[in-house]
Amino acid sequence: MILIVDDRRENILPLKKILELHRFVVDTAESGEEALRKVLTTSYSVIILDVQMPDMDGFEVANAIAGFSKARFTSIIFLSAVNTEKKFITKGYTSGGVDYLTKPVDADILVLKVKTLHKLYEQQQELRAAQDSLRKEVEVRKQAQEVLTERMQELQGVLASLPQVAFTVASNGQLEYVNEYWFRYAPSSSTFPAVYADDNVWDEWKRSLTDGGEFTREVRLKDLNTGDYRYHLLRIIPIRQQGNLTRWIGTFTDIHPQKQAAELLEREVEVRTNELRVKNAELERTNHELQQFTWVVSHDLKEPLRKIQLLNDTIKEKYLKDNPEATPYLDRTIRSSARMATLINDLLSYTQLSAPEAFHPTDLNSLLTDLLQDFEDVTAKKGAIVDVGPIPVLDVIPTRIRQVFQNLISNALKFAKENVPPVITIRAERIDTKDINGCPVPDGAYCRIVVQDNGIGFDEKFLDRIFVIFQRLHNRTNYEGTGIGLAIARKNIEKHHGIISARSRVNEGASFILVLPVKQAANESVSETR
Incomplete structure (x- = not known):
């Protein structure tokens, strides 16, 4: 903005019009006092100041403006129609003016001078803005450097307190700091420790230094005091600030005793x-x-x-x-x-269980239909009912799984209640895990088969005993048997990589639960489970 100061309005208007034609923003004042008030609140690039004014002449106004910090970069051009002598021109320059023109003024010359001084003012403003920005940046960098120095001191304090060999490496791969344990394996703070002859750890570290990734290796360091090589775990991690790698922090942890x-x-x-x-x-x-x-x-x-x-x-x-x-x-x-x-x-059947045999996909429904024909006489005599639900095809050893069902059905018929026809149900479902309580799923990897009867049952506190060879819960006078049948059943189920268990209450029947894999491992045969 340009300020024109003159006590005569007829002098202001032509100048104002000329400058506005050249796209300058122009302000005016008709006295020195008014000019000073405006300078206090507004920044001007150029002030065109008339020398001859009542109350305060141009020199006095210029001297007053020189004391204002807001106008210290403002250029003053004096205009005078009377005071054209050398002493007045000299006084104008000493009062803070940058030029002294006598009236009548050549308008073109005045415009050129204003343009030059205005451009100079703008350049000074840009320069001051750049200087302020640079000053702030320097201050920020200084503060950041102070913070970084403090953090480095803290880091070095931590590394010094570690019971390990600890060090930091600059982004260019040069050692920055080493703690006291370093000198047990390295002669100086600028060289890395000596490693075993065939260990190329430092070549690998150079590649990691280029890649910027974490580096971990087992190394053998030479103890400078004893000459022995000790195993250490080397770990060097990159430290980044705002995405830029600034340094590396590394440790050697002595793992010789563990090794x-x-x-x-x-x-x-x-x-x-x-x-x-x-x-x-x-x-x-x-x-x-x-x-x-x-x-x-x-x-x-x-x-x-x-x-x-x-x-x-x-x-x-x-x-x-x-x-x-x-x-x-x-x-x-x-x-x-x-x-x-x-x-x-x-006993002979039990000892033969250790012989290896192959698995085959087997239709257990067909197997059970054939097996139940062997029990026709007993079931008819006792009026027993055997209800078999659908069972999926499983990979089994047919003779062994037949033996399991034979023992379970035989027990269900044997331990029936007096004068109560035995009812035996056999149900199967696929489950998700090898667990007695596995959740039913249509395509489960295991099959749970439950053989349930309505016989005399047993107390579940004896559950662990019933699958042990020669263990009996009932005397031989009332119920025949050798006490080997359930032991054979368990061993057969274990040969199938399955599990067997039971649930029962006295006089409320018993349920024997088998869990078998639907598919066995390919081409697998089993020997005795130990």
């Missing part, structure tokens, strides 16, 4: 593994010999038993038919021989 312990453990594991291989080989030989022994003994025991049973039957029929006192004793001998034969057969 030695791990190596010792590996050696011990290797020794124990070799010992176990030998023991397993011996156990397999012994198991094979035991199977052969069991087979031979079972066969040799069954032969005399058959003769005892045959001779007892012959004696009873030929010689004791008319002796009522001797017949009961001989019947007891015959029953004991039969139980011994059954026991030998069950």
Whole structure:
């Protein structure tokens, strides 16, 4: 903005009109006092000031303006029609004016001078704005540097307190700081520790330095005091500020004791593994010999038993038919021989479970239909009802799974309530997990089969006993059996990578729950579960 100061309005108007034609914003004042008031509130690039004015002449106004901080960059052009002598011109310059023109003024010259001074004022304003911005930026940088210095001091204090080798690296890969433990492995604060001869850790670190990623490695550092190499875990992480990598922080953690312990453990594991291989080989030989022994003994025991049973039957029929006192004793001998034969057969079946066999997709509904034909006489005699629901095709060993259902159905018929027809239901559903309480899902990986009866049941506190060989919950007088059937069932289910359990209450029947995989591992056969 341009300010024209003149006590005569007829002098102001032509100048104002000329400057406005050249797109200047022009303000006017008709006295020195009015000019000073305006300078106090408004910034002007150029003031055109008349020298001859009443009350305050132009020199006095210029001297007053020079004391205003708001106008310290404003240029003053004096205009005078009377005071054209050298001393007045000199006084104008010494009063703070940048030019002194005498009237009549050449309008073109005046406009050119105003344009030049106005442009100079704008450049000064831009320069001052740039200086202010630069000053603020310097201040911000100074504050940031102070904060960074404080943080670096804090970081170095933390690194100094660590019981590890700790260091920082500048973004260019040069070491900045190392703590006291550094000098146990490095001769100076500007060189990295010596590593084992075949370890290329520092070459790898250079690649990581370029990539800007975290670097972690196990290294062996040479202890300068002893000359020994100790295992350390090296970890160097990048530190970034506003997305720019500023430095790296690294540590060497001594893991030598753990490494030695791990190596010792590996050696011990290797020794124990070799010992176990030998023991397993011996156990397999012994198991094979035991199977052969069991087979031979079972066969040799069954032969005399058959003769005892045959001779007892012959004696009873030929010689004791008319002796009522001797017949009961001989019947007891015959029953004991039969139980011994059954026991030998069950033992033989139990020992044969260790033989490896292959899995096959099996229709269990068809298998159960065939199996129930073997129980037709018993079910007819007891009036039993067996209800079998649909069961999906499962990967099983048919002979083994048949043995499981045979034992469960046989027990359900055996432990029926007196004078109550047995009711046996068999239901199946697919579930999501290998768990007795797994959730039913249409395409589950496992199948849960429940064999439920309405028999005498048992107290669940004996649940762990019923699957143990030779364990019986009822006396032999009331219920026949060897106590091996459920043990055989559990071992067969375990061969199928499944689980078996039961739920029951006394006199409220029992439910036996089987959980089997729908699909077994491809081409897998099983040996004895240990």
